[in-house]
Amino acid sequence: MAEEFASIFIDGEWRQAASGEMFVVTNPANRDDVIGLFSRGGTQDMDAAVAAAKAAYKGWLRTPAPQRADYVLRVGIMLEQQKEQLAQDMAREMGKTLKECRADVQEGIDFAFFMVGEGRRMYGVTTRSELPQKFSMTVRHPIGVAGLITPWNFPIAIPTWKLFPALIAGCTVVFKPAEDTPWLAMRLIQMFEQVGLPKGVLNFVTGFGEEAGVALVDNPDTRAVSFTGSLEVGRQINEKCGRLMKRCSLELGSKNCLIVMPDADLDLAVEAGAWGAFATSGQRCTATSRIAVHGSIFEEYQERFLARVEGMKVGPGTAPDTELAAVINVKQKERILSYIGIGQSEGAKLLTGGHELTDGEYAKGNFIAPTVFRDMTPDMRIFKEEIFGPVTGFVEIGSLDEAIEIANGTDYGLSCSIYTRDITNTFRAIEELEFGVVYINAPTIGAEVQLPFGGMKNTGNGHREAGPVALDEFTEWKSVSVDYSGKIQKAQMAPDE
Numbered sequence: 001m002a003e004e005f006a007s008i009f010i011d012g013e014w015r016q017a018a019s020g021e022m023f024v025v026t027n028p029a030n031r032d033d034v035i036g037l038f039s040r041g042g043t044q045d046m047d048a049a050v051a052a053a054k055a056a057y058k059g060w061l062r063t064p065a066p067q068r069a070d071y072v073l074r075v076g077i078m079l080e081q082q083k084e085q086l087a088q089d090m091a092r093e094m095g096k097t098l099k100e101c102r103a104d105v106q107e108g109i110d111f112a113f114f115m116v117g118e119g120r121r122m123y124g125v126t127t128r129s130e131l132p133q134k135f136s137m138t139v140r141h142p143i144g145v146a147g148l149i150t151p152w153n154f155p156i157a158i159p160t161w162k163l164f165p166a167l168i169a170g171c172t173v174v175f176k177p178a179e180d181t182p183w184l185a186m187r188l189i190q191m192f193e194q195v196g197l198p199k200g201v202l203n204f205v206t207g208f209g210e211e212a213g214v215a216l217v218d219n220p221d222t223r224a225v226s227f228t229g230s231l232e233v234g235r236q237i238n239e240k241c242g243r244l245m246k247r248c249s250l251e252l253g254s255k256n257c258l259i260v261m262p263d264a265d266l267d268l269a270v271e272a273g274a275w276g277a278f279a280t281s282g283q284r285c286t287a288t289s290r291i292a293v294h295g296s297i298f299e300e301y302q303e304r305f306l307a308r309v310e311g312m313k314v315g316p317g318t319a320p321d322t323e324l325a326a327v328i329n330v331k332q333k334e335r336i337l338s339y340i341g342i343g344q345s346e347g348a349k350l351l352t353g354g355h356e357l358t359d360g361e362y363a364k365g366n367f368i369a370p371t372v373f374r375d376m377t378p379d380m381r382i383f384k385e386e387i388f389g390p391v392t393g394f395v396e397i398g399s400l401d402e403a404i405e406i407a408n409g410t411d412y413g414l415s416c417s418i419y420t421r422d423i424t425n426t427f428r429a430i431e432e433l434e435f436g437v438v439y440i441n442a443p444t445i446g447a448e449v450q451l452p453f454g455g456m457k458n459t460g461n462g463h464r465e466a467g468p469v470a471l472d473e474f475t476e477w478k479s480v481s482v483d484y485s486g487k488i489q490k491a492q493m494a495p496d497e
């Protein structure tokens, strides 16, 4: 019998959905391995969660920021202590390799320790007034109830990018994790419960986007929404938040590019491409889904890249030698396979992969062979649209200008990388690439938490997560002036006016 989790946490109590309904979560590498049944939250649950967060807001606002950050510190320490167990469980629930699961938890630990100091800093500015005996400063003010909606590809790291700054800023929270990874998200909530976070400050509703997610965004008392996921859903949320005048920060898809110039260290550039394209089975918003290689080294790069990719061990994330793990669910598998078909019908040439793996050890999982195309052109859908699977493609380029044009030639702009040893190429790329994250001689994946993370164009709406700007998503600036002159002083006017 599968374990049944009362996975909704409202006002400090774990409970089932008001409807009593549940949904099942299974291991992407083995459908027979049931992780458990989780509560299928709907509007009623979400409204109760938002009401609890609203009620807890005043008390949390009055809690000094260093104390708020202290809860995050203690959760960071627990994440560190439980890292291995969380990683093992994540490999079962989400499917990626154990090494990547450990790194996912580590990213959460790093971010906890990075953010905790913000509780004591949270700096504003002091400034001068044009009037005598008047003092001016800026202070951060929490937006209110924050609704956080996270994807399944980083079940610990991405929730921490939103939860930690929201809580430290003084927002109370309602968090809805992706329906594929409620188990790991639940563990994070249990840690906050164990460190004694006051009731109602953090509420948690598991369920589906169209039900619980929509109810969270629609609730008038949710004042800020932070969402990581697809462009399609991000657009809907952005439209709603625009109308309802809510703060909305979006981290959406991308179509990241690796540029390889003739002076690149080819060994490194091959490894960067393979790691960037196939880590997490390509299910990262930073994944290398286009590789633009200079004509003078194109055939050599392609040959070496294919040798590397064809030797990749495909298997369950829980097996230590696996390099390419299962994709998250059957629906995503079908979507990725359909994109492979689209690429072929558009005229791109399939070099390797292009099919699912269904025999023997793969029979019960969602496995796709690592897939590489060539002759990809900017008008093709596989060039422009995010596939979010183990699929990448080559484009041949003749110059740096062309490489930059190719890289910038989609509506997205999260991560781009260039391999070159030329200083002019390097700085021209830094200046002209329209991406929020740019790497020189490093893969497109692997962002570190002390840097702002986010993209240009359709990848988002101008906000950044993590880094020194992490609090911006969840705070307003308040400009405060104190007049101690004992007079009514009029700004912009002469004293006798």
Ligand code: UN1
Pocket (backbone or CB within 6 Å): 107, 153, 154, 228, 283, 284, 285, 286, 444, 445, 446, 447, 448
């Ligand atoms: C994501 O795929 O949504 O830079 C986030 C990286 C990771 C984060 C990816 N640190 O690849």
